Amino acid sequence: MLLRASGQPDQKDFDLSSITDDHTDSGVDFGHWLRSLTEAAIQNRWDDLTTIRERAGAAMGTQSMVDALVVASGFNGITRVADATGIPLDENTQQMTVDMRESTGIERFNYAEKSDRYDLITT
């Protein structure tokens, strides 16, 4: 929802399916490098990240490259807080994102579906 809203000042319409679809161009500036930096950092691909940092820094500027990693590392923590506390969506988000959650596949991350999927096999 925030990604969609962030395009409004520039009258840009970002492709939200790019969040879950690796092959879709988001339309966000330097989206390719932001994706590469983020994925390498979150997936602990540190060797790959060495090269990606260098190339991304050359393309988008060192400060922007570093700030991309700053945002990614912050969300690597805050997503775990949400996942570990089972907080529901905020009310307005819940109402405004029904279609978006379905179309992007995010709905499959809801807690009930996760329990159905991952608690099925218990020892």
Next chain:
Amino acid sequence: MSQSGPHVEVWLRIVDSNWTRKLEPGKIDGMYELTDYPLREGLIEAHEKVWENIAGPGPFWTGAERIAMVAESRTATSCLLCAKRRQALSPYAVDGVHDSETDLDAVIIDMIHRIRSDPGRLTRNMFDQVMGAGITPEQYIEIVGVVNSSVIIDTLHAALGLPLAELPTPQPGAPTGQPPANVTEAGAWVPIAVGNERPGMINGLSDNREPNIARSMGLVPNAVQLFFTAFRPHYALQNIPLELKQSQAEFIASRVSALNQCFY
């Protein structure tokens, strides 16, 4: 953009904390001192403050136990059991013992390893198992706060190609305890803050509404303070004072959420 009172207060707090001011070359000491990459002074100070705080006793755990939680979180990234579980259809399909370097209780070690290595498959079942072992919701939340504050700091170090920060020396002292928190049942696994009591946890809120993520650890206000001290320099909901457009920051945030299978 709203210019309501709370927003102005939040913004002033950002300016006051020199969040956007960069360190002079050579001035960096302590955390991140080995990097040549440009990091903001406010971020470094915040991370150092968090590190110092983790080393001291919290409301329900000692400093030594809190440092042990960070150590376990790090061990989880190379734990063989965690790796096997990530490959399985369900984390409950693989039994075993975690690689561990601490004497924390086994159920806490399992909780920390799962949070660190497989957050997308945390379920209410895991939380119930921890509660069933006699851990209180307050103790649970303090662990969540400590571990995930360290996840932020460790991820940034590793992402910049730096060795992880040295663990601080635990400070002596018993857990401090805390007065009862003002919380409510709102559909989460734990009671969460009533709301609008600690605005400013996330930069850039345009009004006084507090999102559930800022309320999620409300059972332990110390954990809220600790975690958002670490997180706040990483993001703002609007007018983000980084060399990124808001849309770029939101794309990164969305992509991390997807990779970690985070519904919220």
